[in-house]
Structures are given as C-alpha cells and as structure tokens.
Amino acid sequence: MANFFSLLIRHIVGVALSLSAALLPLARAQTAPDAASAGLYERAQAWLDQMVADTGSLPLRMVVEVGALDSRLKLAACERVEPYLPPGTQLWGKTRLGLRCAQGSVKWNVFLPITVKAFGPAWVIKGQVASGSQLTQADAMQMEVDWAESRSAVVANLDDWVGQTATRALATGQTLRQDMVKASQVFQAGAQVRVVARGAGFEIYSTAQAISGGVMGQTARVRMDNGRVLSGLVVDSQTVRVAM
Secondary structure, eight states: OHHHHHHHHHHHHHHHHHHHHTOOOOOOBOSSHHHHHHHHHHHHHHHHHHHHHOOTTOOOEEEEEEOOOOTTOOOOOBSEEEEEOOTTOOSSEEEEEEEEEEESSSOOEEEEEEEEEEEEEEEEEOSOBOTTOBOOGGGEEEEEEEGGGSSSOBOOSGGGTTTOEESSOBOTTOBOBGGGEEOOEEEOTTOEEEEEEEETTEEEEEEEEESSOEETTSEEEEEETTSOEEEEEEEETTEEEEEO
C-alpha cells in the first residue's frame, strides 16, 4: 500500500510539472480584489481539476476544493499568472498551490490553500475495538472514504488487517489506517512450536522451543532438540518456517 501511495503522489506531481511547462496565460489579475480573486479561483480550480483527473489506472476519484486568498491582499495587474507546486508540496489532503505573476509591472507571489480528496474503497470500523484487541473481519465493513484525509495510508486489503492488533481504541466510523494496527504476537518465548524446513522438493517437520516471541509475518528464533538455533518466519500461532 505504501508503494501505491508513493506511485500516486509521483504521478500527480509529474502531471503538474508537465502542465506548468505548457501553460498558456492563466489570468489577468486586476487591482479590484473581487475581480482578481474570481479569475484566479476559477482558473486555479480548472488547472487543479485537470491535473488530478489524469491519474491513469489508479482506482481513486479525485476532488479538489479551492480555498480563499487573504482578503487583505491587493494584487497588481498581471498579464500572465502561473500556478506551481511549492517545494515539498504533495497534492494530497490539505495543502497549497503557489500562484506567481510571471508577466506584469509588479511581480508577486501568493499561496492559495487547497484540499485534495481521493475517494476510494477502504475498511471502516463498525463497532468499538479496544486497544490491544485482535481484529476480526466482523470489526469493519468496506465503504468509500477519503484516503487523503490523513497522512497515514489506508489499509485497503482485508488480509492486511484481519488478525492484526489494534494500536489504540477504535470507534465506529474510523477508517482503518496503517498506524492503527500492528502485527500480533502469537506465541511467547519458551513456547513449543512446530518447525517446517523447506528445500528443493522436500519438507521436514519437527518441534522446537521458541527463544523469542513470535509475531505474525516476522522472524523468530527457535532452539531445536539438538541445541541448534534457527531463525524462521512465523506463519501462524504454532508454526515457524525456515529455509534450508
């Protein structure tokens, strides 16, 4: 999911840069505040809508909401206003768009607050989940939500959260995000576990004693009956898989 999120951001920023390079005169700002603001808002909205609309096959419905400039601003007349993304800016959630006068008697530069929403399917809590509880499929339902509402990526796939542990108390209506869950510990150090050793065309099963706690999907260390210590992947509450 983190890879998907990074891909989306890189794609949108790339579109933004290509649009900036090909931009025709965007607006003629007037000294009258209302006329200047109206023209800037309309053209900024159109520019942003075009930018986020071209997201290829990414399964999100993008919506951009344009805020307002400081009402105290008095912008000088400008023949060509160019939008740009300030350094480090991501078109995701609450952010800003730069607007600068590229051709006029007085050069100016302002920042327009914007909100970029990205609607897509995700999992939403449908009850009360205590901190430290192990999540089950009954704890959430799939709905369309704004992925960009938080900087933490959504957990979009069922297998990525069922069986995970809640990092804090969760309530009805909350969208499941990566910082809300963590891998569950399924056995303690000292527990007897099954070890599956896999090689080319064979599998060997044995028992061993865990010498570290076992967390789903992570590495645990076990001591075999002959005293040898091995490391392997925890695949369920009783099994560690090692490679030969």
